[in-house]
Amino acid sequence: MTTTITPIEPDNATGITAELLTQVKEAFGLVPNMTKVMANSPALLRSYLALAGAVGSGTLSAGVRERLAIATAQLNGCEYCLSAHTFIGGNLAKVSEAELAAARNAESNDSHITALLTLSNAIAADGGDVPEAVIAQARAAGVTDKEIGEVVANLALNILTNYFNILANVENDWPVVSL
Secondary structure: OOOOOOOOOHHHOOHHHHHHHHHHHHHHOOOOHHHHHHOOOHHHHHHHHHHHHHHHOOOOOHHHHHHHHHHHHHHHOOHHHHHHHHHHHHHOOOOOHHHHHHHOOOOOOOHHHHHHHHHHHHHHHOOOOOOHHHHHHHHHOOOOHHHHHHHHHHHHHHHHHHHHHHHHOOOOOOOOOOO
């Protein structure tokens, strides 16, 4: 299957699109295919960068955010994001292979992280109508109101990228992790 939206190569970009792709390269050290395809809509790419920057400045660690992204990618069937976040989680956030694999099932050896992953998947699965028992379980594991808010923000970012990559059939430029 081919990409349904043509990627814009940074060398061919002009105006705001060129500026945004430069921002991507400065922020990530490279320009992934997802952002090249997003560049067709500067509003989309700007939104992605803003939300990614905002959640990156929160209290949830990079390792937790990568596990949240993996759980959501697995839930939504996004091989691109599953591959990207498994690579980033292992190589940049230094999360163990076992923990990255467990995150696909919203699990962790850390009960606090399991509670965050479970909550995120429950929010996604039920459109935010989460059973009180799931929230009580999260609270019992020490999840704070601040973390609940950040889980929602991370979920919004992850759903945005999952849905976009699936819709556009973005070519996976990460070491492939199969669904």
